[in-house]
Amino acid sequence: MAFSVVCVSLLYGYYQVNAQRRNLSNDLSRRSAAFAENIQDSLDLSGKLTDKNLTRIVDRYGQREHLLGVAVYDASGEAVAITPGLPDAFAKRPRIGEQAEKQNSGLGQFLTLDGRSLHIYALPLQREKRPGGSLTVVHDASFIDVQVFHTLRDSLLSTLVQTLLITALTLFLVRSNFTGPLATTAKWLRHLRSDPSQMTQPLPEGELFAQLHAEARYLARDLSTARAAAQEEAQLRESQLSLWTAERLRVSLQTKLQGDALVVASNREPYMHVYDEKEHKIRVLVPASGLVTALEPVLKACQGTWVANGSGNADREMVDEHDRLPVPPHRPSYVLRRVWLSQEEEQGYYEGFSNEGLWPLCHIAHTRPVFRPGDWMYYQRVNRRFADAVLAEMEGTKSPILFVQDYHFALLPRMVKDARPDARVAMFWHIPWPNAEAFGICPWQRELIDGLLGADLIGFHIQTHCNNFLQTVDRAVEALSDWDRFEVSRQGHITRVRPYPISVAFPSEQQGAQVIRITGEGRAALFGELGVEASLLGVGVDRLDYTKGIVERFRAIERFLELYPVYQRRFSFVQIGAPSRTDIPRYQQFLDEVTEEANRINARFQAGRWKPIVLLKRHHSHEEIERYFRAASVCLVTSLHDGMNLVAKEFVASRDDNRGALILSTFTGAARELTDALLVNPYDVDQMANAIHQALEFSEQEQIERMSRMRKTVHDHNIYRWAASLLSDLAEIRVDAADKAEQARA
Numbered sequence: 142m143a144f145s146v147v148c149v150s151l152l153y154g155y156y157q158v159n160a161q162r163r164n165l166s167n168d169l170s171r172r173s174a175a176f177a178e179n180i181q182d183s184l185d186l187s188g189k190l191t192d193k194n195l196t197r198i199v200d201r202y203g204q205r206e207h208l209l210g211v212a213v214y215d216a217s218g219e220a221v222a223i224t225p226g227l228p229d230a231f232a233k234r235p236r237i238g239e240q241a242e243k244q245n246s247g248l249g250q251f252l253t254l255d256g257r258s259l260h261i262y263a264l265p266l267q268r269e270k271r272p273g274g275s276l277t278v279v280h281d282a283s284f285i286d287v288q289v290f291h292t293l294r295d296s297l298l299s300t301l302v303q304t305l306l307i308t309a310l311t312l313f314l315v316r317s318n319f320t321g322p323l324a325t326t327a328k329w330l331r332h333l334r335s336d337p338s339q340m341t342q343p344l345p346e347g348e349l350f351a352q353l354h355a356e357a358r359y360l361a362r363d364l365s366t367a368r369a370a371a372q373e374e375a376q377l378r379e380s381q382l383s384l385w386t387a388e389r390l391r392v393s394l395q396t397k398l399q400g401d402a403l404v405v406a407s408n409r410e411p412y413m414h415v416y417d418e419k420e421h422k423i424r425v426l427v428p429a430s431g432l433v434t435a436l437e438p439v440l441k442a443c444q445g446t447w448v449a450n451g452s453g454n455a456d457r458e459m460v461d462e463h464d465r466l467p468v469p470p471h472r473p474s475y476v477l478r479r480v481w482l483s484q485e486e487e488q489g490y491y492e493g494f495s496n497e498g499l500w501p502l503c504h505i506a507h508t509r510p511v512f513r514p515g516d517w518m519y520y521q522r523v524n525r526r527f528a529d530a531v532l533a534e535m536e537g538t539k540s541p542i543l544f545v546q547d548y549h550f551a552l553l554p555r556m557v558k559d560a561r562p563d564a565r566v567a568m569f570w571h572i573p574w575p576n577a578e579a580f581g582i583c584p585w586q587r588e589l590i591d592g593l594l595g596a597d598l599i600g601f602h603i604q605t606h607c608n609n610f611l612q613t614v615d616r617a618v619e620a621l622s623d624w625d626r627f628e629v630s631r632q633g634h635i636t637r638v639r640p641y642p643i644s645v646a647f648p649s650e651q652q653g654a655q656v657i658r659i660t661g662e663g664r665a666a667l668f669g670e671l672g673v674e675a676s677l678l679g680v681g682v683d684r685l686d687y688t689k690g691i692v693e694r695f696r697a698i699e700r701f702l703e704l705y706p707v708y709q710r711r712f713s714f715v716q717i718g719a720p721s722r723t724d725i726p727r728y729q730q731f732l733d734e735v736t737e738e739a740n741r742i743n744a745r746f747q748a749g750r751w752k753p754i755v756l757l758k759r760h761h762s763h764e765e766i767e768r769y770f771r772a773a774s775v776c777l778v779t780s781l782h783d784g785m786n787l788v789a790k791e792f793v794a795s796r797d798d799n800r801g802a803l804i805l806s807t808f809t810g811a812a813r814e815l816t817d818a819l820l821v822n823p824y825d826v827d828q829m830a831n832a833i834h835q836a837l838e839f840s841e842q843e844q845i846e847r848m849s850r851m852r853k854t855v856h857d858h859n860i861y862r863w864a865a866s867l868l869s870d871l872a873e874i875r876v877d878a879a880d881k882a883e884q885a886r887a
Contacts (some may be wrong), residue, residue: 147304154296161292165285166260169207170249173262177247177278180211181264196224207281209259213266214238215274227279230254238263238275251282258282385861387646391442393865397872401565402538403445404531405436406553407546408491412468412477413453423455425470432546432571434646435860439544439868440475446534448527450491451479480530482523489519491549492725498583499548501727503572504782505579506688508727512584521552524592528556535561542871545596547571552588555595558634567871568596569641572784573810574606577613590617594631597874600641600867602785602810607638637874641867642814645790647852647859648797664772668713674750675713677837680773682766682788683780684721685758687731690779690806690823691716695738695754697779697829702746702753704827705834710748712837714777715755715769732758770795775802775836778809779823785810789818790855799848802836804829814854817847 183198210227214220218234241248241263249262260282266274411433417424427433440447451457451464460466460479467473482490493516502510527550535541541561545553545568554566580586590613593599601607611622611629620631629636664678679698683689698714718735722728739756746753770776776792786809793803793815805811805818812820819832839847 147300150296150300150303154293154300157296158289158293162285162289165288166251166282169260169280169282169285170262173249173260173278173280174247174264176208177262177264177276180278181266181276194222207284209279209281211279212277213274214277216242221274228254231277231279234275235261235263235277237261238277241265242275258286384857385859385865387438387861390438390861390865394439394442394868394872397869398443398542401443401872402535402541403440403443403544404448404534404541405440405445405544405546406448406527406531406550407432408450408495408549409433410449410452410456410477410479411437411447412466412470413451414455414459415453416455423458426453435643435864436544437469438861439864444475446476446478448478448480448530448534451481457481476534478530478534480527482526486519486523486526488724489513489516490523492722494520495549496722497725497727499551500572500688502579502582503548503575504688505573505575506781508687510582512582517585524550524552525556528553528560531557532560535564539563540565542868543567544569544868544871552592555592558595565598565871565874566596567598567600567867568593569600569643569867570606570610570784571602571643573782574601574609574613576609577616580609580613581616586613586617590614591631594618594620594629594634594636596636598637598639598867598871600639602640602642603813604640606784607640610638637870639867639870641863642810642858643785643787643863644855644858644860645787645794646861647794647856667715667768667772671715671755672750673713673752673755675711677708677712678769678773679712679714679775679777679833680717680769680792681714681777681779682717682761682769682791683719685718685728685732685735686721687727688781688783690781691718691735692738693781693823693826694777694779694829695735695742697777697826697833698753699742699745700826700830701833704830708834708837709746709753710751713751713753713755715757717757717761717766717769719760720758766791767795771798773801775804775833777804777829777833778811779804779806779821779829780809781806781823783809783811787811789815793848793851793855796848796852799845799852800841801848802839802844803848803851804832804836814858815851817850 180198210224210231212220212223212227212231212234214234218239220232220234223231237248237250242265245265247262247264249260251258251260253259258281260280262278262280264276264278266276409428409432411427413426413428414423415426416422436447439445447468451460456479464479464481466477466479468475468477493511493513497511498513498516499510501508531543531553535543535557541564543554543557543564543566545566548570550568554568557564558566574580583589594614599610601610607627611624611627614620614629615622618631620629622629627638629638664676667678668675681691681694683691685691694716702709702712716735716739720732723732736756736758739754742754743752770792773792776789778786778789778792780786783806786806789803789805789809789811792801803815803818805815805820806823807820808823812818819836821829821832823829
């Protein structure tokens, strides 16, 4: 570095010295020419010119700096007049004077005489318009070398000082801004090799290292995940267990799908881009969704494509000309294809037909479904839009696979299957399927059933929903249902119907230990943040949806405090309620109902800083919810009707202390698996009140036994097992030539 500074400074000094020498020389030449012309004008060329006259003429113009003298020569080169002080060599006309006469113009020259640097300027003189000799002006030019030497000396001294200062400053900046942070980062990575928990330690801040630290964190996360996966696989081999992990799912699907193109279609996208108005930049958000957790390993394994509704306000800024975007952002391994919907399409297809029609119809939560012809038109249009996008992604591939998600796309399987008979299509219905009589309310039930039967495989959470679906098929359309094999044959095409209970990603032992250190705070800390004085915590986590039984839950808490007043001022219930579908009037009304009910109960029982219900009406991150789960004595999941309800499983997965109790509605799919929960009818207020009391009175041993069994169930039947089971069944389906021909003719 110092060598570079010296080289640059010397090059600049060399340029500066040459420039000064050139400027001084040019200046001396100009001054000599001007002086010579002034003297020429003053000479009386017709008179007699003597040394004394010439000296007097020169003196008239004052003392000239560095002037040695002036000489006038005749045409033969003899000196006519010469000022004292000129060297003897100027007794005769110098050669430059002869050249000036021949060229009839002034000429200047630098030369060295007797070791002395001189500048000579010769100007031709005329007598009666004929050349009549020349005038020579001589200056001492040694001052140029002196000034150049001084400049060179100053430049070298300046270079030395600058080199020392820049080197010292650079060393200081490198040590403070580079060496220190690099050493800290290296130490962080070194510790990470032996202890994954070091990921939680802060890295040095600074814009210069922001990208490096981001990549280091991604590398550390991958390393920790790989270490956890390897250790988990080793433990499984040792214990001869068969647990599905993300890595096992990836390897399994790479083998079974054999390179077939995989496309996932869902309304929700795995990554969305939004403008951050405070920081004036675009941020990437990962929507809280078990679906993303389940399907990302699948798409990464197959390098597939996820087709989804582009809902972020900055989504259009991030895609290419084909509306595609490689994801995840830190390590792209599959493609997100965004579909754009207008506001009218969003309202008609999503808010209208899907959530005011199919949602209440399938949940049987005593909210009347609304079916409008206009909404149905938009539902068909958006399904067609997604079908076109899916088919575009399948173009040029053989035997593609499509995995359609949820009730938003009931028509999509048929649309894709008609265009690509060689495609294998799976559909997973995430919400309940009601009995045939209830579904018959829908004016377009036949079209929906026909659309679904375009799939080769339809999955539901539980067997009851499969039974209801087959009953609906028998009543709605002409098809042959095989109840032994749970298959439907329609127009020569076979559709298999199977239960696939969805789950959550159970944390590994390493991740669980990390969670304890990050979020292992007690109830007192949470109550302090909420401004509530209590010792026992109950928690509920739901979207603010009328199917979740939140109002019934509040009334059960009220009844519990009536029946067991000893728990007043001790037990507080925190309801985390994420606002949902607020543009739909029924949801706005329900939000008001929940708020009013909480206020009414609090007004009745509240005393001092204690109150029975704390309602938090905002979205919470996984980390925030985890804190409540780990601190809660009891978690209430009291849905009036639910396909599965993953909150129950998330609560169980978070309790690696094997403490706490779960109260679970019998009308959830999770109730079929988590039989050690306290199962309740959410419409029976007294039963729920007594269940709360029973849960709070559980001995430590009872909590451990129940929670351990539930955790084992969630552990063994995790989200990766769900994805592996469904897609493995789909991979085994082969579409033969007869089926293709029949479908092509249909």
